[in-house]
Amino acid sequence: MECRPGCAACCIVVSISSPIPGMPEGKPAGVRCVQLTADNRCGLFGRPERPAVCGSLPASLEMCGTSNEEAFENLRRLEEATRPG
Template sequence: MECRAGCAACCIVISISSPLPGLPQGKPAGMPCPHLTAERRCALFGQPQRPAVCGELPASLEMCGTTDEHAFAYLEELERLTSPHSSH
């Protein structure tokens, strides 16, 4: 499955703990990645600076669903469940 054009839920919802260009401490959950283009595509795609976690999170029907809203809700729940600050 390929990413749905313009969704970018995974580039917004999830936190990234590894450093990335412009964010040496990583990216907090809910903050749009500064490397999203105006078309909501990753400007680091295929580049060595792209965080490994981004390449390890492939699009799937379970995660992405058929709507952007589904993707955002799924990833928000995943982030909540995996956050070191959550009280699962």
Template structure:
């Protein structure tokens, strides 16, 4: 499955605990990654600076659904379910 143009949900909803350029302590859930461009595309895609967790998250019909709102909700539930207690 290809990423949906204009989505960027996977770069917004999840937290990132590993360092990335400009965010040495990662990013909190719900915060858009500062490496998203105006079209919501990752500017680190394919570059070595891209965190491994980002590269490992692959688009899937269940996650992406029919629109960005679905993907944001799905990923927010996953973030909540996997958050440390």
């Protein structure tokens, strides 16, 4: 499965604890990554500055579902289920 162009659910919904250029403390859940372009593409894709965690999130039916809306909901549930405390 490949990412749906313009979705960016994984770049918005999930938290990222590692530093990202422009977000040295990481990215909180629900916050748009500063590296997303206007058309919701990763500005770091294929570049060495891209955090390893971002590259470790391959598109899958379980994560992305069949629509952008489903991706946002699936990832929101995953984020809640894995939140500490």
